[in-house]
Amino acid sequence: MPSIPIGRLVAVCARHAVLTLVLFALLAGGAVLCSMKRLGVTTDTGTMFSSTLPWKQRSDELARLFPQNQDQMVAVIDADLPEEAQVTARELAARLRHDTKHFLSVTIPQDDPYLVRNGLLFLDQKSLASVLDTTVTAQPFLGGLAADPSGRGLFDALSLIALGVSQGQADLKSFQPALNGFANTLEQAADGTPQPLSWERMLAGSLADLAGKYVFVVTRPRLDYGSFQPGGEASDAMRQAIAGLEFVRSGHARVHITGDVQINDEEFATVAQGMVAGLVGSLVLVTLWLFLAVRSWRIIVPIVVTLVVGLILTTGFAALAVGTLNLISVAFAVLFVGIAVDFAIQFSVRFRAQRLPSGQIPPIRTALEHTGEETGHQILVAAMATMAGFLAFTPTAFVGVAQLGLIAGFGMLIAFICTVTLLPALLLLFHPPLDQQVAGFAFARPADRAVRVYRTQILSVFTFLAVLGAALIPVLTFDADPLHTKDPHSEGMLTLKLLMKDPQSSPYGAEVLVPDLNQAQALADRLSRLPMVDDAMWLGTLVPADQTPKLAMVQDAASILLPTLVVPNPRPAPDAAALRASAAKAAHDLGAVLDRLDPHDPLRRIQSALDRLSHAPDERLMAANTALVRFLPAQLDQLRQMLGAHAVTLDDVPPSIRQDYLLPDGRAIVSVHPKAGMDSNADLRRYVTQITSVAPDAGGPAVDVVESAATMVRAFVFAALSAIGMIAVILLVALRRVLDMALVLAPLLLSALMTVILIIMVPEQLNFANIIALPLLLGVGVSFNIYFVMNWRAGVRAPLSSPTARAVLFSALTTSTAFGSLAASHHPGTASMGRLLLLSLACTLLATLIFVPALLPKRAIDER
Numbered sequence: 001m002p003s004i005p006i007g008r009l010v011a012v013c014a015r016h017a018v019l020t021l022v023l024f025a026l027l028a029g030g031a032v033l034c035s036m037k038r039l040g041v042t043t044d045t046g047t048m049f050s051s052t053l054p055w056k057q058r059s060d061e062l063a064r065l066f067p068q069n070q071d072q073m074v075a076v077i078d079a080d081l082p083e084e085a086q087v088t089a090r091e092l093a094a095r096l097r098h099d100t101k102h103f104l105s106v107t108i109p110q111d112d113p114y115l116v117r118n119g120l121l122f123l124d125q126k127s128l129a130s131v132l133d134t135t136v137t138a139q140p141f142l143g144g145l146a147a148d149p150s151g152r153g154l155f156d157a158l159s160l161i162a163l164g165v166s167q168g169q170a171d172l173k174s175f176q177p178a179l180n181g182f183a184n185t186l187e188q189a190a191d192g193t194p195q196p197l198s199w200e201r202m203l204a205g206s207l208a209d210l211a212g213k214y215v216f217v218v219t220r221p222r223l224d225y226g227s228f229q230p231g232g233e234a235s236d237a238m239r240q241a242i243a244g245l246e247f248v249r250s251g252h253a254r255v256h257i258t259g260d261v262q263i264n265d266e267e268f269a270t271v272a273q274g275m276v277a278g279l280v281g282s283l284v285l286v287t288l289w290l291f292l293a294v295r296s297w298r299i300i301v302p303i304v305v306t307l308v309v310g311l312i313l314t315t316g317f318a319a320l321a322v323g324t325l326n327l328i329s330v331a332f333a334v335l336f337v338g339i340a341v342d343f344a345i346q347f348s349v350r351f352r353a354q355r356l357p358s359g360q361i362p363p364i365r366t367a368l369e370h371t372g373e374e375t376g377h378q379i380l381v382a383a384m385a386t387m388a389g390f391l392a393f394t395p396t397a398f399v400g401v402a403q404l405g406l407i408a409g410f411g412m413l414i415a416f417i418c419t420v421t422l423l424p425a426l427l428l429l430f431h432p433p434l435d436q437q438v439a440g441f442a443f444a445r446p447a448d449r450a451v452r453v454y455r456t457q458i459l460s461v462f463t464f465l466a467v468l469g470a471a472l473i474p475v476l477t478f479d480a481d482p483l484h485t486k487d488p489h490s491e492g493m494l495t496l497k498l499l500m501k502d503p504q505s506s507p508y509g510a511e512v513l514v515p516d517l518n519q520a521q522a523l524a525d526r527l528s529r530l531p532m533v534d535d536a537m538w539l540g541t542l543v544p545a546d547q548t549p550k551l552a553m554v555q556d557a558a559s560i561l562l563p564t565l566v567v568p569n570p571r572p573a574p575d576a577a578a579l580r581a582s583a584a585k586a587a588h589d590l591g592a593v594l595d596r597l598d599p600h601d602p603l604r605r606i607q608s609a610l611d612r613l614s615h616a617p618d619e620r621l622m623a624a625n626t627a628l629v630r631f632l633p634a635q636l637d638q639l640r641q642m643l644g645a646h647a648v649t650l651d652d653v654p655p656s657i658r659q660d661y662l663l664p665d666g667r668a669i670v671s672v673h674p675k676a677g678m679d680s681n682a683d684l685r686r687y688v689t690q691i692t693s694v695a696p697d698a699g700g701p702a703v704d705v706v707e708s709a710a711t712m713v714r715a716f717v718f719a720a721l722s723a724i725g726m727i728a729v730i731l732l733v734a735l736r737r738v739l740d741m742a743l744v745l746a747p748l749l750l751s752a753l754m755t756v757i758l759i760i761m762v763p764e765q766l767n768f769a770n771i772i773a774l775p776l777l778l779g780v781g782v783s784f785n786i787y788f789v790m791n792w793r794a795g796v797r798a799p800l801s802s803p804t805a806r807a808v809l810f811s812a813l814t815t816s817t818a819f820g821s822l823a824a825s826h827h828p829g830t831a832s833m834g835r836l837l838l839l840s841l842a843c844t845l846l847a848t849l850i851f852v853p854a855l856l857p858k859r860a861i862d863e864r
Helices: 003-015 017-038 054-065 082-097 113-117 125-137 139-147 151-166 173-190 199-209 232-243 246-250 260-294 297-321 329-352 364-391 399-420 422-430 442-453 455-475 491-499 517-528 547-565 576-591 602-614 618-629 632-643 681-694 701-735 738-761 770-793 803-823 828-855
Strands: 073-079 103-107 215-221 253-258 510-514 533-537 668-674
Touching: 003 017, 003 364, 003 399, 003 422, 017 297, 017 422, 054 510, 054 701, 073 082, 073 232, 073 260, 073 491, 082 103, 082 199, 082 215, 082 232, 082 246, 082 253, 113 632, 125 139, 125 547, 139 151, 139 547, 139 632, 151 576, 151 602, 151 618, 173 199, 173 602, 173 618, 199 632, 215 232, 232 246, 232 253, 232 260, 246 253, 253 260, 253 491, 260 297, 260 329, 260 491, 260 803, 297 329, 297 399, 297 422, 329 364, 329 399, 329 422, 329 770, 329 803, 364 399, 364 422, 364 701, 364 770, 399 422, 399 701, 442 455, 442 828, 455 738, 455 828, 510 517, 510 681, 510 701, 517 533, 517 668, 517 681, 533 681, 547 632, 576 602, 576 618, 602 618, 618 632, 681 701, 701 738, 701 770, 738 770, 738 828, 770 803, 770 828, 803 828
Parallel strands: none
Antiparallel strands: 073 215, 073 253, 103 215, 510 668, 533 668
């Protein structure tokens, strides 16, 4: 046992306390400089897994071949009218395209001229017939508006409707919804609160919403991965541009930002905020527990200084070893404080309990040396076992956690070195009193007796819990979806939830790369027949089907409509006098046929509003004109374009769309969208399983979620088994007896099984964030058990009333404070990790303080 060398090391550091402090000050200063120059933080989630994984290679290949689909920031526009959404999107896109400092590309997918021109052809024949019939019926009305696209032309058209009613030739039943909408707009204008009229809804009715409720402006921002929020500057620039948009200012349009860049930025900001707040809160509360544990500021200050210096040195090691922290490895600071404080508390509590054989208080240097001899080897074994628990992560393909394991593992070694070198030097300089009569828990002596008396019953209860926990292991489920660990109240996630209802904007798409378009077509046909697939799109999907009959229908309608819609010289815009005269005439003409109208006919409301407008001030008339026909010219232009549609082939698909489905070398991609919302992990797994049964080489977000989950589970199983194996070897070498090794490992496994019970009872869903807690607590739990078992070997008779129990309890409280601060985080993943750490720590403490004393074999001295 290295107890004597550690005791001598403690004595040397205490004897040369000032030199020790200077040495650590120099090391800490060097670590700070190294961290400032070399240590960075990346929010690039693409670096979280090993690039050697097959699914990761497919994902990286798709990202390389189709970079336009990566690192997107999307403005989602929702407006009262379709035209307002379109105008808002175009204005925003125009502003962002000029901002080349923050944006690489800006597109409006729904506004592509190819899709607009062929819009009618993408409808099914029944819907197309309905739209064309309605439009042809409105031909006289539309012809007049094309010749005079103003309020005057609109009012004149209403006079024609009145004429048709008077002659019994106007069948307006199919136009009732449109006329009601028009009546609403006209009444608002007459009241002096004009609102724009949607001509798209007037002409297309419910079919106007087939394209979806939202319009998207898709951007690729310039990212700064050296920043906590790589897309932060671009996001700020987009918000500034949004704030100046007309319909946003008026409240008619709402713009939300989402996309992987925005969501990742929001997530890291929440995580970082939680980590900083957790670290600060941990240090404050840890100080409180330290006061209750050692009851002297002369000991508390040395412990806190030792923790801070150890954390600085560990950060310096991180700068040298990894250089760049990721979203998971940033947690090393909170974990270091929570675990390393145990070593300092154990040393300090034992230090205050030191007495000479005569019972007198020893000199402080003697007390420090004896503490090193008595406790140093226990802390060393605990540090090595904890280090093994962390380092078990490093060989795994989950790079994010492997990095955390490397930093935290060597952090435990740094914590041990600081505990037996820097802490003794600080204790000597602060010279705390050693007059504490009882360093343990005197009130726990009856508990020591009770544990021995009821040993069989206690072991029976814990055996039952172990069996129950083992039986419940298959019931555990793993939430593979990383979206479930993000802040659901962030703008990016709230917006994404709105889009999940539409398969085309679902975040759970999948992609398959095939050698050519022929195979793409065949594969898309097979995939589209899968039960959980809504559609499988390839380049040919962008070519309308059944073009021959549809084009015949469009051309028939065009022959009737285009001669009146194409007007070389439309009438100039009217003045207020012309508008008033036209409104008065329309009101008069409609008034003459009121007796022919149904009591609820919208033409009655229109006639009343026109009459009021004819007597309104000029400003109100002109405002009404603007509201009524602002979107009319654009809608007429679009109608002319769609009526001029002609047959298209794959060669007609423009490069802006083609690049999303076809590579220059001929390889093609098939994009798959889910039918359901994929709310459960079981649905997501079935969806991916169905796709991979047809296309084993599929990639994309849905596949990445399922495969990354499998990778994480394998990594944690491997890490847990490796940690147990490494800890067993360390214990066997240190304790040199299989029985003693088993006495340490048994409560460790028991605490893990009890944690399983609590996870199911609470319940607490396992996810990729909180599952980190399980293997990590192998190291924490083994420390507590080691102290009790090694004390038992040394002849300690009352473990629960000993200084070790006091140190273990307050170590657990400080550790739970550090981990508990994570539970208060606004980030769901971090909070779930904190909760699971607390549950596991409670089970560990219960096993250590009750199960271990009952499990320890009886000795002759126990009977006295």
